[in-house]
Structure formats: C-alpha cells, structure tokens
Amino acid sequence: MAVLRAEYEAVRFPLQLVEDVGMAHLDQRAPLRLAYEKMLATADSAAAHLLDDEAAATRACALRQRTAAVRVTVALRKRRTQQRLEAEGAARMERWRRHRARLRPGRG
Template identity: 40%
Template structure:
C-alpha cells in the first residue's frame, strides 16, 4: 500500500460513514413517499449527484456508477412524471375542449330547437290570425249580404205597399166613378120625396084651413039662425 492510497481509502471510509444517515433517511422516510413524488425524486437526485461527485473525486467507480444510476433514475422518473403531468394536462385540456365543444353543440342544438319552436309558434299565430281574419271577413260579408237582403226586402215591401195604395186609390176612383149615377138618382129621388112631402104638407095645411073656414061659417050660420 502506497502513501497516497491511504488518505483516499480513509476518505472513502469516511464518506461511507457519512452516507449511512442519508441512506437511513432514504430507506425510512423517502421510501414511504410515492415513487414519482417530487420530494423523493429531488432527494434521490441530490443523493445521486453527491455519490457521483464523491465517487469521481475519490476514484470510487462503484459509488460513482451508483450515483449516476440514481441520478439517471431520478431524472427519468422526474421526466416521466413531467410527461404524465403534461399528458394529464393535455388530457384535461382535451376534456375541457371536448366539454366546451359538447356544450357549444348542445347550446347550438338548444338554440336551433328554440328557433324552430319560435318558427312553429309564429306559424301557428299567423294561421290563427288568418283564421280570425277569414272569420271576420266571412261575418262581414254575411252582415253585408243580410243588410242588402233586408234593404231589398224593404224595397219590395215599400213597392208592394205603394202598389197596394195605388190599387186602393184606383178602386176608390173607380167606385166613385161607378157610384156617381146612382148617387145622382138617389139625390133626385130624395129631392122628389122632399117635394112630395112638401106638397102633402101644403095640402094638409090648405085642407085644415078649409075645414076651419067651414067650421067658422057653420058657427056663424048657427048664430044668425
């Protein structure tokens, strides 16, 4: 054994002693964490970098390889965790985008249904208004027809009444014309009856005067005799 080898061997031994508590932390505490836990990965990488640096400095190939392997493993797990996180984030973003797209499609479908419903309601309202307008128009035509019929009936009634009055007038004129000779004869007969009655009355008066004169002469004769 040469002299330079002794200090290096001593340093290796000292590092081995120094690393025991670090390994205990690894075995007792960090091993309880998840394999890809950020704290565990950071600790293992730090331990790997330390092993690699000390092993390289002390010419301890085993320690150096162990450190490199631990560092590489930590980096790989960290990278895997990052990739998983990125994948999860990408998946979440994809899910969010898909949900957004699904919500957009649902909103568009709902808007289309609402627009369709509005179109149907407008069509129903227009049809209802058209029917009401048709009913009002039919009722108006009915009232106009009834008014015209009533007017024609009233005109026919007035015409019939006027014709009846004219006929009555013609009958009165004809009756008057036909009755004129009879009335003249009746008047002549009445006049003659009045004249005969007057003559009879005068004859009665004359006769009464004559009787009175006779009675007077008889009375005078009786008184003179």
C-alpha cells in the same frame, strides 16, 4: 484518499438510512422522494469523481437508472394534463364565441 473515502462513507450512511427507512415509504413519484434521490445521485457522482470512488459511481448510476423511468412518467403525465387543460380551455372559448355569436347576430 482512503481517509476521505472513509469520511464520505460515514457521511453517506445516514443519508442512505433516510433513503431506506423514510423515502422508501413515499410514492416513487413523490416530488420529495425524487428530489432526495437526485441529491443522493449528485453527491455520489461528486464523490466518484473527486475521490475516484467506484462504489459511489455505481450507486449514482443505479440511482439515476432507477429514477429515470419515474421522472419520464411524471413528465409525460404532467404534459398530458397540460394538454388536456389547454384543450378544455380552447373548447370553453369556442363555446363562448358561439354563444356570443347567437346573442349578437351579424356581429360575429
């Protein structure tokens, strides 16, 4: 088990380096960064479970906590945008109906 843990740490090091050097420069809401962090958390969770690695479990938990608020913010912003677009579409449709009713009195 110790050998497998050491191998996982050896594989994990370059992934962490990419996170620290590359992904850290991206906006926290960037889809690429969120996807990468999700992949890291999943890998750490798997290592924690399969290798009984407490350090990996701690990293996975910390990463999920750090990104959870960002994911919620992104989802809420996306939902608000969708609601705004739907409201704008409904308002346009209503304006069109009123315009059409004015052009065709009695056919409403």
